[in-house]
Amino acid sequence: MATETEFASHEWWESFKETVNDDPEMQVRGHDKFDENFYVEIGDERVLIEMHGGQISEIVPNPTMNHRWSFGVEGDREAWEEFVQETPPAFNHEIIASHYRSAVRNEDGHLQLTGDNKKIFQNLRAFQRTLDLMRVTHNDGGT
């Protein structure tokens, strides 16, 4: 059952931060070394996720030139709302899946990665897990 908190509201992002920082998988096999900041862009709204030691240290709405990040994910609100569904539809169910349909197949309506590809692949599993935890957040633990 979906949480009543509105997707990507301040309260939602606070819940996401708590979910990521409590996640045991983020702390195993080197993921506590995940230190790259990334942004999430939902329609016209950009939110910076600052990572430190595999945990979210800060969530910054509307980041400016005073901030820094290594990569980001962009998509329209509908694509993100599909991504966070308890059982997401095919091709918006995971970031590489969605990016492939955008970047290789030139389809609309999917998420797209931007930024430093080397840093994306250096941190792929932890970054991917962080994004997947948006789904856990949105569905009140995913259970």
Add this chain to the structure above:
Amino acid sequence: MSTSYQPGDVEPITGKYVHAEVEGVDHRIYFEEAGPEDGTPLLCQHTAGNNCQEWRHLLTDEDITDEFRVIAHDLPYHGKSVPPTTQEWWTEDYTMTAKKFTETLVAIADALDLEDPIYMGSSMGGNITLELADWYPDRFRALIGLECGAHSPGFYIDWLDHPQVNTTEVNAYACWGLMAPQSPEQFRRETMYLYEQGATGVFKGDLYYYSVDHDYRDKLDQVNADECPLYIVNGEYDYLTTPEDGRQTAEGVGDGAVAIEMAEIGHFPMSEHPELFNAYVREILDVITGERDEALPDVITPDDVGIEYHPPGPAREKPAE
């Protein structure tokens, strides 16, 4: 499906090595098999960068092994098929091509003396059914191309073999989203665990065939599915070769080619959701052996084969308040 083993139970799978000559070089090929010696041979090919363990649940499914001699091999450089001892393989990058892939499969079928085997493979093992039907239509009784398409570009990626990237993990988790969220998490995680066992550069080298060398978009009329039946069977969640790609490929091939969409499963059907896949593939095998007269549906669903819906992922208990 047999998954409820108890301590002391010994699984009916046996593992052996067979020698096969490919491009003039002797290769020591590891394979596992189960089922009666005189059963219909079913030769199973793993996905790029993986090994025969992907098929362990088919090899222990008595509904299948009662009738079929199921054989799953490791390609050279994969799993227990070590590189050939006569070659200085460490001086060049491992690269798979369509020519080498088909010759290897025929060499294995010949070395094991398989008579009219059914071939089944997924991903690169699915795409190669087009080359097999084009070049070797006489060697196989039927071909089952799982996650098969005429062209699957964009996955020959430099980061999958890069000294500053943890390729063991990246090779696996680049594939995470190829599986359906409905597939049980334990089996999706096991599929990734198998991916983490690949040797450096082998996954990327296989993807040279998958995303570069394999392009049948203008050659589908060469595929001899009228001589050798071809089943193109793609999972709903496979974003690389979608069910729609499969339908277009079958349409391009024409007579003898049948496209089937598998609902609620992805690119690694045999390992990500074996219970569902084994039930799906049983329907296809029954058509090949003539046990089923009824045509296969365009889309086969869990309901069609009596499999219950599994909880979606990623599931994680929320910490207690």
